[in-house]
């Protein structure tokens with residue numbers, strides 16, 4: 351048996367075409383959503399991601415504002431770039447690409463983002479809203495995972511989901527999303543410090559691997575027929591490699607490939623957050 355491939359690229363393309371219709375409608379009302387990105391330094395992975403985000407914007411009709419700063423940018427200079435996007439009316443939402451170079455304070459940067467312009471859902475106010483179950487932008491990768499599973503009719507209600515990873519961009523917020531009443535999953539949050547990890551992954555209906563170690567999740571850790579979501583990305587010889595080993599495809603019922611799974615969905619959800627917010631603004635106008 352080989353698992354069904356959950357094609358994130360195809361779903362992301364579908365979502366982008368849906369967003370384009372909404373962006374065209376906004377444009378007729380005189381509202382043009384604009385996504386800003388702040389990228390510090392020359393990390394090759396980040397360059398690719400940010401480039402991809404601007405390409406997506408062009409496809410959907412969202413204006414984009416790209417702020418690229420050198421590796422040796424000071425905290426004051428970064429603060430100034432963020433303040434400028436907060437003040438720029440053409441920018442309706444933006445992200446600060448992570449990770450920042452080590453001499454810069456990531457938390458400070460995220461905390462400076464105007465909560466009304468947080469396109470990533472990673473600013474402290476947005477994460478607080480998620481905890482409190484109040485409306486707000488949702489972190490893109492968790493939102494993308496839920497959307498991808500929904501569009502493949504994976505039953506989340508009552509499902510046991512084992513998340514391996516506790517980071518603030520994926521593992522932790524995904525756990526919050528899946529335990530909302532609207533998703534109603536039961537989450538087992540594991541991490542690199544979990545004892546006997548196998549005993550948790552092997553009982554789950556859905557396993558999410560968000561660790562960042564190539565081939566970390568192997569077939570013996572997965573219940574036959576489970577759905578497996580591959581989130582972590584590492585670069586091996588310059589090529590992206592996921593957390594899920596090839597033999598998992600022999601026991602799972604469905605697997606998200608990596609690349610081609612969660613990554614494109616993350617990008618599509620960033621655009622969704624921007625369009626959601628622009629529609630809110632248009633409604634208020």
Ligand SMILES: Nc1nc(=O)c2c([nH]1)NC[C@@H]1CN(c3ccc(C(=O)N[C@@H](CCC(=O)O)C(=O)O)cc3)C=[N+]21
Pocket residue numbers: 398399402445446447448449470490491583590608609610611612613614616617
């Ligand atoms: N503030 C911030 N927000 C982010 O959303 C954010 C971030 N920082 N820092 C880095 C991570 C990583 N991330 C990815 C987005 C798309 C792909 C993606 O589209 N990947 C393609 C492959 C592209 C490749 O070749 O690497 C795929 O999976 O098919 C991957 C990873 C967003 N991140």
